[in-house]
Amino acid sequence: MDLFDYMREQNMQNESPLANRMRPKTLEEVVGQQHIIGKDKLLYRAIRADKLSSVIFYGPPGTGKTTLAKVIAGATKAEFVSINATAAGKKDMEAVVEQAKNSLGMYGRRTILFIDEIHRFNKGQQDYLLPFVEDGTIILIGATTENPYFEVNGALLSRSVIFELKSLDKEDIRILLRRAVTDEERGMGAYHAVLEPDAEDFLADISNGDARAALTAIELGVLTTERSEDGKIHITLDVAQECIQKRAVRYDKMGDQHYDTISAFIKSIRGSDPDAAVYYLARMLYAGEDIRFIARRMMISASEDVGNADPNALNVAVSAALAVERIGMPEARIILAQAATYLASAPKSNASYLAVDRATECMKQTMTAPVPVHLQDSHYKGSEKLGHGLGYLYAHNYPNHYVQQQNLPDA
Numbered sequence: 069m070d071l072f073d074y075m076r077e078q079n080m081q082n083e084s085p086l087a088n089r090m091r092p093k094t095l096e097e098v099v100g101q102q103h104i105i106g107k108d109k110l111l112y113r114a115i116r117a118d119k120l121s122s123v124i125f126y127g128p129p130g131t132g133k134t135t136l137a138k139v140i141a142g143a144t145k146a147e148f149v150s151i152n153a154t155a156a157g158k159k160d161m162e163a164v165v166e167q168a169k170n171s172l173g174m175y176g177r178r179t180i181l182f183i184d185e186i187h188r189f190n191k192g193q194q195d196y197l198l199p200f201v202e203d204g205t206i207i208l209i210g211a212t213t214e215n216p217y218f219e220v221n222g223a224l225l226s227r228s229v230i231f232e233l234k235s236l237d238k239e240d241i242r243i244l245l246r247r248a249v250t251d252e253e254r255g256m257g258a259y260h261a262v263l264e265p266d267a268e269d270f271l272a273d274i275s276n277g278d279a280r281a282a283l284t285a286i287e288l289g290v291l292t293t294e295r296s297e298d299g300k301i302h303i304t305l306d307v308a309q310e311c312i313q314k315r316a317v318r319y320d321k322m323g324d325q326h327y328d329t330i331s332a333f334i335k336s337i338r339g340s341d342p343d344a345a346v347y348y349l350a351r352m353l354y355a356g357e358d359i360r361f362i363a364r365r366m367m368i369s370a371s372e373d374v375g376n377a378d379p380n381a382l383n384v385a386v387s388a389a390l391a392v393e394r395i396g397m398p399e400a401r402i403i404l405a406q407a408a409t410y411l412a413s414a415p416k417s418n419a420s421y422l423a424v425d426r427a428t429e430c431m432k433q434t435m436t437a438p439v440p441v442h443l444q445d446s447h448y449k450g451s452e453k454l455g456h457g458l459g460y461l462y463a464h465n466y467p468n469h470y471v472q473q474q475n476l477p478d479a
Contacts, residue, residue, distance in 0.1 A: 121229060124186070147168070150182040183210050187216070262301065267304055290303065333362075366408065367382065381410065
């Protein structure tokens with residue numbers, strides 16, 4: 069590295085976003101995630117002993133996946149290489165593998181490969197890594213916001229330990245905000261800013277457990293707010309509200325949050341909780357979910373969960389589906405809410421759901437059982453010669469339109 073490279077690196081560190089500058093450098097600096105990095109936990113012990121095996125960090129944005137990878141990079145004696153799956157191609161991976169082979173063969177040093185957003189790799193790219201992870205040439209650290217069981221090669225999963233990172237709680241966010249405001253070396257301490265308690269509470273709540281969002285907001289507030297008469301920058305509630313104008317709802321239409329939210333919506337309907345059903349409906353609409361998808365799921369629920377306990381439920385759901393197609397947003401939200409509250413408040417029966425599934429299981433075991441002769445088709449000439457339809461009792465010829473006869477095949 070020459071002088072110009074060094075100066076450029078120093079300038080990038082100084083000018084990089086606050087969230088990047090405030091990344092913890094040691095395990096002791098990491099806030100939250102004690103369920104995986106507490107002193108008695110497997111990951112903590114593995115990092116301390118420098119005996120890490122392949123791992124995948126899975127969790128929402130801003131919870132510390134990349135931070136943990138960088139902490140490992142600072143603690144390990146192994147070679148550490150980082151790539152981002154959104155930009156890396158096969159040539160990049162081939163170069164990493166070649167470097168890892170040389171490092172292991174010449175110096176006996178293993179290589180840790182950190183792949184951010186590993187879910188962005190296609191199956192072919194993930195398959196390419198498999199043999200090198202398997203033989204120990206590479207120790208893989210993958211980071212993903214998506215459920216790895218949906219997005220990552222099953223063979224890679226079987227050779228990795230999955231660690232789920234949780235959203236930071238409000239107190240964790242408060243700690244990070246205070247640290248950022250007072251840290252003079254990496255944070256905003258040189259600006260002598262004061263974070264008012266109500267603004268701190270607001271940012272801790274509105275950031276939704278996302279440390280990056282909270283730190284970005286406080287940085288924006290400090291840099292754009294004029295000093296008061298006391299010479300300090302006061303981050304008030306009004307300033308904080310301007311810096312985060314809208315709560316960021318975690319919701320990827322192809323990802324985990326999509327399935328979790330629709331699951332909670334349907335289960336709230338099934339559980340006869342109209343308040344919860346409307347809450348999850350609003351959450352999906354706020355995040356831009358397709359209203360047709362929501363309507364389709366309600367039609368299914370009308371039959372699966374309400375069924376013949378209230379046959380009109382299906383009519384309501386179908387009518388709602390047709391109406392939202394014609395009207396669209398934003399008014400469609402009212403129609404969907406009406407249907408959701410109707411379904412949630414209706415009496416429940418899953419008899420149809422259970423019946424068809426049990427019949428399907430029975431069919432698998434008796435698929436070749438012939439239809440009883442008296443129920444067989446007899447509308448064509450010659451059917452009588454085959455005996456088809458003989459002995460059939462026409463129910464409408466009997467009192468109350470019912471007559472007892474065998475309808476199921478012989479067991």
